[in-house]
Amino acid sequence: MTSKAILIVDDDKDMRLALQETLTRRGYGTTLACNGIEALERMREKEYQAIIADIKMPGMSGVEMLQEVKKKGLNTPLILITAYGKIEDAVEAMKAGAFDYIQKPFSSEAVEAIVDKALEQNNKKATKRRHMPKGEIITNDPAMQKIIELASMVAPTRAPFLIQGESGTGKEVLARFIHNHSPRKEYPFIAINCAALPEGLLESELFGHEKGSFTGAISRKLGKFELAQGGTLMLDEISEMNLHLQAKLLRVLQEYEIDRLGGREPISIDVRIIATTNRDLGEAIAEKKFREDLFYRLNVVSLVIPPLRERREDIPLLTDHFMHKYSRDNGKGSKVVSKNALSLLMEYPWPGNVRELENIIERAVILSRDNTLSPKDISLPFPLSVKAEVGENGKQCSMKDMEKALILKTLTEYNNNRTHTAKTLGISIRTLRNKLKEYRS
Incomplete structure (x- = not known):
């Protein structure tokens, strides 16, 4: 059996040694800590595949230690030991995010079974992260998981989505997830940035035009709505669309038909519309820069992606994903991130969100000469x-x-x-x- 590192935390020396004997006999490597503070120090020095700790300890309880582990973005399964008959302790442990609990007195077999189960789940999560299919969303954050659940539930319908979030949070990734989990996945997914094109050109790009409809229109051109027929059209930065085009988009959402520039008859379309924005549309409506009726049409299903600073437990997952991706893409050997480098990433506020993290990890992978990324490889745009x-x-x-x-x-x-x-x-x-x-x- 491949040796796995287990951290044992208990203020009772006899209990620590008994657990160590049981797990060593099972083939696991063990490290001992007499309290939660010492355990956190041990975790800075080494990565553990599972932690087993007493819930009642002086200085820092098992639950408080668990909360600190979660704050650091570590996903190590933690098993808490509770006293006999203390059901409220078990409930508290599970609410705090413990993998499981075990009540005193317990047998060696019970300890072995629960640790084996924790390691099996941990291995499955690690394998899933390494082989995450394209278009899937990498997260352990409860708020993000609720968003994914809602997106998956509504994806098979025709309903439009409005995805809101700061720049770099992954709005297009979520839009592609919706497309890939819908009956439209075999048809085109087309994205257009409403802020990247001049107003006149944006209208032609969206709706298309007939030959001779304006100076320079030397041939018929199909717009994005027609090119996305049967599939999904993502309108990025919808808040930057002018009021004239907003009125035309409203008609598309109401009638599911478009008019090419210079066209004589409307054209029926079957397209799922996903709009994204990094602005507060409520403010834009108050400033008369966004149509209220269009907002209600788009806001059938609203998804608000939290910024990366509010889901820090995703930072290690995303770091691991980007390291594997850019190591593979650039012909580099497999790399890992050091504890100190990960701490640096965990403390940074990430104003550019996931996109900024991806750029920094890509640069670090390309420029690092070692197999372990250290703090010197992490080039942050400005200091903490x-x-x-x-x-x-x-x-x-x-x-x-x-x-x-x-x-x-x-x-x-x-x-x-x-x-x-x-x-x-x-x-x-x-x-x-x-x-x-x-x-x-």
Whole structure:
């Protein structure tokens, strides 16, 4: 049997040694800790495949230790030992996210069975992450899992989706997930960025045009709606669409037909529309920049993706995924991330979200000469002390301040070249322009 590392945490020396004897006999490697604080120190030094700990310990309880483990983004299964008849302790343990619990007194066989079960599930999760199919979403976050569950449930229907979230959170990934889990998956998935094209060109791109419909229209052109027939059309940054096009889109959602520019008759379409935005559409409606009736048509199913800083337990999963992906794509050997480097990633606020994490891991994989990524390989756009730079009077700054600091710093690095700045930040030039206008006002 391949040796697995198990961390045993108990303030009772006899219990620690008894558990160690049982698990060593089973073929597992073990490390002992007498309390939760010492256990957290051990976890900084080494990766463990399972943890077994007493729920009642001085200084830091087993549940408090479990909460700290979760905060660090570790997904190690943790088994808590409870006293005989203490059902409330068992309930507390499971609510806190323990893998399972075991009541005193227990037999060696019971310990072996529950640890084997924990390791089996841990192995399945690791294998699933390594072989995650394209279009699947990598997460252990409860809020994200609820979003995926809702998306999966509604995907087989015709209903439109409105996906909201900050830049880089994975709105297009979720849109593709919906497409791939619907009857439309064999048909096209087409995405268009509403902020990336001039207004006149966007209308032609969406609806198509007939020959001679305007100067330069030398032949008929099919628009994105027709090209996506039977499939899915994703309208990225829908908030940047002008009111004229919003009115035309509203008619599409009501009648499921379009008119080409210069066309004489409407054309029936069968397309699922998914709109995405990183703006607050409520504010846009109040400012008369977005139609309220269109919002209600799009908002049949609304999904709000939380920023990466609110789902930190996903950072190790995503880091592992991106390391494997870019090691494979660039012909590099298999790499791992050191504990210190992972701590750095866990502490960073990620204003650019998952896209920013992906870019940083890609760079680290390409430039690192070692098989282990260390802190020196992690090149963050600005130091973790940026709060001190952009905060006022020692106060913590908001994420808007962090975003502003990142944008202005990147703009300075590219000598005010907006094209390169927008590309690096993963946003459109129009979004960058709007942000800069907002900062000036």
